[in-house]
Amino acid sequence: MEHGSYQDQSQATFSLTDEDHTLANSLRFTLNQDPRVTFCGYSIPHPSDARVNIRVQTTGDPASEVLKDSCQDLMLICQHVRSTFDQAVVEFKNKNSLDAINIGP
Amino acid sequence: MGVDNSLRLGHFRDNFRVEVVRLTEDDMEFDMIGIDASLANAFRRILLAELPTMAIEKVLIANNTSVIQDEVLAHRLGLIPLKVDPRMFEYMSENDVPNEKNTIVFKLHSCCERGSSRIKVLSNELQWLPRGSELTVSTEKPAVDPTSRPRTYTSFNCSQDSLPEFSNNPIGPKHDDIIIAKLGPGQEIELEAHAVKGMGKTHAKWSPVATSWYRMLPEVVLLQEIEGEIAEELVKKCPVKVFDIEDIGKGRKRATVARPRSCTLCRECIRPDGKEKEKEQRIYWDKYVALRRVKDHFIFTIESTGALPPEMLFTEAVKILEDKCERVITELS
Numbered sequence: 001m002e003h004g005s006y007q008d009q010s011q012a013t014f015s016l017t018d019e020d021h022t023l024a025n026s027l028r029f030t031l032n033q034d035p036r037v038t039f040c041g042y043s044i045p046h047p048s049d050a051r052v053n054i055r056v057q058t059t060g061d062p063a064s065e066v067l068k069d070s071c072q073d074l075m076l077i078c079q080h081v082r083s084t085f086d087q088a089v090v091e092f093k094n095k096n097s098l099d100a101i102n103i104g105p
Numbered sequence: 106m107g108v109d110n111s112l113r114l115g116h117f118r119d120n121f122r123v124e125v126v127r128l129t130e131d132d133m134e135f136d137m138i139g140i141d142a143s144l145a146n147a148f149r150r151i152l153l154a155e156l157p158t159m160a161i162e163k164v165l166i167a168n169n170t171s172v173i174q175d176e177v178l179a180h181r182l183g184l185i186p187l188k189v190d191p192r193m194f195e196y197m198s199e200n201d202v203p204n205e206k207n208t209i210v211f212k213l214h215s216c217c218e219r220g221s222s223r224i225k226v227l228s229n230e231l232q233w234l235p236r237g238s239e240l241t242v243s244t245e246k247p248a249v250d251p252t253s254r255p256r257t258y259t260s261f262n263c264s265q266d267s268l269p270e271f272s273n274n275p276i277g278p279k280h281d282d283i284i285i286a287k288l289g290p291g292q293e294i295e296l297e298a299h300a301v302k303g304m305g306k307t308h309a310k311w312s313p314v315a316t317s318w319y320r321m322l323p324e325v326v327l328l329q330e331i332e333g334e335i336a337e338e339l340v341k342k343c344p345v346k347v348f349d350i351e352d353i354g355k356g357r358k359r360a361t362v363a364r365p366r367s368c369t370l371c372r373e374c375i376r377p378d379g380k381e382k383e384k385e386q387r388i389y390w391d392k393y394v395a396l397r398r399v400k401d402h403f404i405f406t407i408e409s410t411g412a413l414p415p416e417m418l419f420t421e422a423v424k425i426l427e428d429k430c431e432r433v434i435t436e437l438s
Binding site: 014020021023072074077088 | 113125147
């Protein structure tokens with residue numbers, strides 16, 4: 001849900017339901033990395049409600065576009081983390097099985 | 106996406122590293138270098154609360170004459186970790202009928218004979234029923250069709266052990282020696298337990314990790330060259346032996362930081378000397394040693410309860426964060 005103005009699309013507050021610090025803090029981090037963003041932050045109006053308000057103010061681009069780009073960036077970061085992790089696990093397992101063979105009976 | 110975004114992503118890709126330190130069947134420790142604290146925390150939160158597992162939820166008690174109350178027994182059964190891949194099953198909502206795709210049924214029937222000593226009911230006595238519930242639903246009106254099978258609490262269309270995943274490895278608790286209850290002579294427990302899929306958010310029994318945590322790598326920096334007697338004193342101060350002595354020729358000794366990773370930040374090395382020394386000889390160590398944490402180096406530890414191996418748990422957690430982003434993108438479009 002986007003709360004903004006039809007005239008000025010560069011500032012908006014996005015209210016996401018069923019979300020908490022997990023996604024909101026990560027999104028805030030990727031939003032801050034974007035040079036088009038002048039201000040971004042998140043708040044949780046009440047801890048019993050699973051709702052997060054993310055405020056984005058940009059240098060002119062529509063805020064929803066910038067948020068979408070940040071989500072895609074976060075997805076790319078996650079994919080890279082996953083592939084690096086899988087590779088590291090495979091390398092570790094290979095190295096250990098090699099060690100086991102080298103140690104011998 | 107502008108040029109600037111891709112530059113950042115490239116920078117992340119170049120600097121991000123993962124190093125596995127320890128990997129066993131149930132736990133793992135690995136280092137993530139070059140990632141931000143918000144992402145590391147997001148992974149930790151997802152591992153604890155948003156990865157699904159199977160755990161016993163409904164317990165149908167036919168007979169319980171033990172000292173353990175029904176609800177306490179049901180609570181204990183719920184906390185038993187089950188060795189089953191939750192990705193094989195679907196969630197069950199309120200209106201769903203329990204069937205072979207969303208429920209696992211266990212039976213427990215244990216009694217202690219009169220005259221024998223007390224027995225312990227262990228988790229290996231939980232018997233898996235691949236064909237579903239055996240307890241029949243009692244109705245007031247007599248069965249219209251006497252040849253039809255009586256209605257039970259679940260409606261399995263096929264037996265679960267006909268599925269390839271379960272045909273050779275039966276479903277059961279991860280540990281066989283968990284004490285569920287103790288029975289005295291003449292006491293009996295007869296019950297059926299239904300396990301469903303859930304997330305740690307709803308109840309901690311559905312959390313797939315015993316726990317998972319991260320700490321940032323401690324950084325111990327020597328602000329000045331520490332030689333001779335003072336070096337020996339410093340090495341002796343540290344309870345986990347972070348410092349070491351290095352010989353630099355002509356019999357002179359210097360202190361170096363050998364094992365910063367084992368530092369527990371107890372700050373013993375920067376505590377100024379107290380009454381054990383004379384006032385003139387007291388050293389203020391904080392001008393020799395600085396203690397910090399490296400802001401983007403996380404030492405992650407994951408201890409699995411047994412449903413999935415820890416490396417698969419982390420991969421699933423990252424996938425869940427991707428799914429969350431995808432959901433936001435579709436909501437915005």
